[in-house]
Amino acid sequence: MGDFDAIDSLLAAVGPEAGLPARGVRRELREQARLSKAQVARALGVSPSTVAGWEDTRDPSGEIRTRYAYLLDGLAAKFAVEVQEKPEPEAVQEPEPVQEPAAADDASPAYDASTAGAGEGDDVESLAVPEPCVLCGQPAGSRVAGFAQHLDPADCHTVTAPGPGPAPASEAAEPVARQEGPPRGPRPSGRSQGPAGRAFQEPSGPADLIGQAVRAALAEHEGDMEAATAALLKRAIPDAMRLLDETRKGARYDIVAHPWIPDILKKQTSRGADQIWEARPKWTRHELPPGRHEVTALDINGAYLSALKTHLPLGQLEHSAGLAHDRRRAGVHLITPPAWEHEAVLPNPIGQRDEPGPLWVTEPTLRLLLRLSGPKYGLCAPPEIHESYTSGATENLLEKFRVALKDARDAAITENDEVTLEYVKAMYSKFVSTMGESNYNRELYRPDWMHIIRSQAFANLWMKALKAHDEGLAVVRAMGTDELHVIGDWRRVFAEGRGVTEVKVKDAYTAAIGTGEEE
Template structure:
């Protein structure tokens, strides 16, 4: 149940939206500075009954009406204080103070500098808050004080888009209600429902929240307050969060076209959801990448190196746009900023968290490889992109039983099994500084369980688990898009697009955890799982080489496998068929020879 103080904050946000008042104006009403009001509004300091009395007097209503909630307070707000529907607050020029050699102290309350941003609206943009490590401070979704769109970023303790860069507003074109036609049925011509003649309801409900603390999303439908399409839900109905509509609610809403469904004997359910999730054309996403490349080429005058630097600069926002587009129609609503458990937090700026990714030990050498043997270093293509096909947790990680559930994913505290095969790399990677139990991610645990099933080691003992419901499809569409663009770039010998794709998937992995360069996601568990999947795949490739009769000399990093033997003709058995163990090429399922050297000689 929402407390009185939190209800008051929601009421303040709703009334500020209805009156189009700025932070400085409301701060002046309670006799404080905008920065102090920001801390009160953001929950860093307490709102007092004196504040409530001052705000109630400012908005012309009794204090009890103000404390009764946003819906009741919005009804009690005098009409003279409401901004007329369809209008915007004008930008009032601020006169520059007279220049003087001696500074004078003003008795007026301090007001933050005004900015005119998209749509001509007036706002106060503050520097984003950062923690001791320089990372952007984030909290639960709350309406941005500048535009009303839910945001996790904080500035001066208040919810605000970074540097005031709110989503652009587009004018709402309202359609007047059609004249009633007695010859038509209730649905009208061509299945179009006429808009109601009465004004929309002004009841504002708090947004529906899921277990992960995120606003419940569904298919876009007209908001009951303003008529614009919205995915958020409040009280089970489509509504912008806390009534923070992009514009004041028009008196009427454009007629909504309801498509007539084709008759079908199949019940609605999983099949229809799947068809909808697959309805997005992958070529549109690929075209977005090609447009970015063309724009960089034009901007740099065709210089390859300069264009590549420009593409690397925009790689993070580009890949996050692709990710959001591919997830727009997904069946699962994932959490982008769930609360992070202590084991996933960095203890210092330059130190890592407690998760061990089991990176292959670069110091390991196969003792069976004798001096003078010819070794081929095989380069594995796009290992991180291949690793996108992994089990990722959907929501917040919570404490689970000390066992592995294939339908869940997360991180685990395990007692690793002993590895006795000197001719194969240890699946737990390089030597750890601390012995004993260790935290590993989902893909490392799955690899150890696979090896235990193959009688190569004992099963790991699970001590603790932090898990959530899992799926392999979160990155499926984005992976498919990047693979298609990459393959086309290889066919057309387009090295610029090829390098851009490499930058896209590598930047997604490296900044999806906790990076000051990516303010759109904070999932350190995803980052560890993807990296661990790439490391686990290298161990699987080493096992494949051993199965094909090759001698594994060493494994370096996440993309080099050094083998002794005729790797081009080595074969393995798969599903009753004999196939090449390592087909040569640049595709994801192929490898290429990086170099050849002699053990004990010069490389």
């Protein structure tokens, strides 16, 4: 960028902000255009919940405000919407259905078939062979915008219960026993305004969203723990997204949920992988010291949960080449990794890779290599960085989300609550696994985050292996995110238990003399 371009950017930044219509008019414009929050969010590079906030309680700023104003101006010109005061509803003797088309997709439009599945302009196709509905998992005969789902909300058997996650379009079937007064008629969309809806809309805190969902599932299935767990696991993805929205309220940064993604982060084939190397450990020590050895296989608790604390890029990734690493940014990097000369006692930090040459790695892998090449460890040379795709980053983007899940997990373990424990595990594991190219999470598309979080879990395991080695234990094996085999008194190095900062015994075996093979 030239000097005058930089000045122009500064002048633009301090100029008057684009004008926006009233918040109610913003929603009216979007609804008249039959656009879902997800469609607007994708066009602007934000999350649907951010769009919901702009239509309810807050305003955007900066460049995103200008783009949002441009969209609204275009819609106003197209539909010539006249802003009028809404008359107060007349009193009626019987309760009438309340129409709230915009509220149903407040947290995840994918879970409201009336707004995300069947609007004009969406790609609707009939399926010769029914596929599982992305909302309820039951066979559906149509695919909408690439996702199998029921076109008629009445056909969608999504679980209806208060808790984290948007109420499905079929909430009209809410049991009458939970309502006060005469039953309401069926509604095509929108969140229930009965006791269940109020409890969900005004939670006492993020952690209580988890408790509400568990209590509701147990009540729905009359205390059947197995059935309640199955129902909770089915809704783990939308519930995790709702919890994320709750923990992001008042946050300093907006999440760009659907940014432009470079080709290296896109799958090369429909069943193939992209070009990002996650540095997954898959290492077994070639030779043990002489003698017989008792080996303990340790299980690292909550590996992906702990990995949510990592440096994540906030916005769209930007390309750079020939630059040194900037710790204020995060993303993916093309590097030539350094030679590793400690294979006999410690795994290679980039995992088992046979082919030489440059490869694309994530932020945690690069930071691990830079750390190991520094004066504190001096275990390798610095990696050579060729080019990068990065954005401004923070390590605490998901911290409140992580803490809410951790607290719920800890409480479930203390109370021996296996239903909540399995539910929480599903929430964070599915959250990570579906934020890439997945049909099951349409609210968040960040394959870069998925790779970064996974790589952070692998880096965390590697650092535990290094800690064990430095404390005099013999590291025998390191696998995936949570498996570390050691010889020696590991309890003086690691705390034992089920907490996320603790480890537990997975297996114990005797290794044969000098070969590293098990007896």
